[in-house]
Amino acid sequence: MQMRHPELVIWFGETSHRFYVMDDHGLHEFADTDAVLMFAWKRTARPPRRAPQHRPVHFGDGLDDLRASLSGPLRELIAARPELAHTPAEMAGER
Numbered sequence: 001m002q003m004r005h006p007e008l009v010i011w012f013g014e015t016s017h018r019f020y021v022m023d024d025h026g027l028h029e030f031a032d033t034d035a036v037l038m039f040a041w042k043r044t045a046r047p048p049r050r051a052p053q054h055r056p057v058h059f060g061d062g063l064d065d066l067r068a069s070l071s072g073p074l075r076e077l078i079a080a081r082p083e084l085a086h087t088p089a090e091m092a093g094e095r
Contacts, residue, residue, distance in 0.1 A: 019036045
C-alpha cells in the first residue's frame with residue numbers, strides 16, 4: 001500500500017492491531033486494510049473539481065435588458081432539448 005500511495009505514510013500497529021495513516025491533515029486510525037484503501041483512494045484518486053461552466057450575463061438596470069441577454073442562451077437550450085419548449089397549456093394537458 002505504501003508504494004502505491006507515496007504521499008501517505010501507512011503503518012500497522014503491532015500492539016493495537018490497527019492501521020495508521022499520516023497525511024497532510026494529520027493522523028488517521030483504521031481497523032482494516034479496506035478502510036485504509038478507501039481513505040487512500042479518497043485522498044489521492046479523486047478527479048479534480050471542475051470550474052463551473054457558465055457565461056457571465058451582462059444586463060443593465062431593466063428587465064428588458066435581462067430578457068434580451070438571456071434570450072440567446074435560452075434559444076440554445078431549447079434547440080438542444082426541444083422537449084423543454086412547452087406552453088403552459090401543453091404542460092396542463094390541454095393540447
